Amino acid sequence: MQTREAIFITLRDAMVELFELDPERVSLESNLYQDLEIDSIDAVDLIDHIKRQTGKKIAAEEFKSVRTVSDVVEAVYRLVQPAA
Incomplete structure (x- = not known):
């Protein structure tokens, strides 16, 4: 789950399962x-x-600024990137 596209697909599948969307x-x-x-x-x-x-x-503080699915993808992308 390293690319933004992979994160989106995983996230979409989770939202479908969790929230019956x-x-x-x-x-x-x-x-x-x-x-x-x-x-x-x-x-x-x-x-x-x-x-x-x-x-x-x-972090809950970071999630407060999230409004769109794209925002969540970006937050997860930053989370899973190895520290430089």
């Missing part, structure tokens, strides 16, 4: 709260799922 509804431009109707409890579930997949936890 149609895969077609989940795009990089989808707003988590307006388009996908994810609430704060769902966001915690998503953070937990990401932690299980990556072994790393996204």
Whole structure:
């Protein structure tokens, strides 16, 4: 799960499973709260799922600025990149 595309596919599959969304509804431009109707409890579930997949936890403060699926992909991408 190193490329942004791989992260998106994993994330989309997780959102379909966790929140019973149609895969077609989940795009990089989808707003988590307006388009996908994810609430704060769902966001915690998503953070937990990401932690299980990556072994790393996204800081809650960082997740507060996340609005779109693309934002989540970028946050996970930064998380999984090896430290330079």
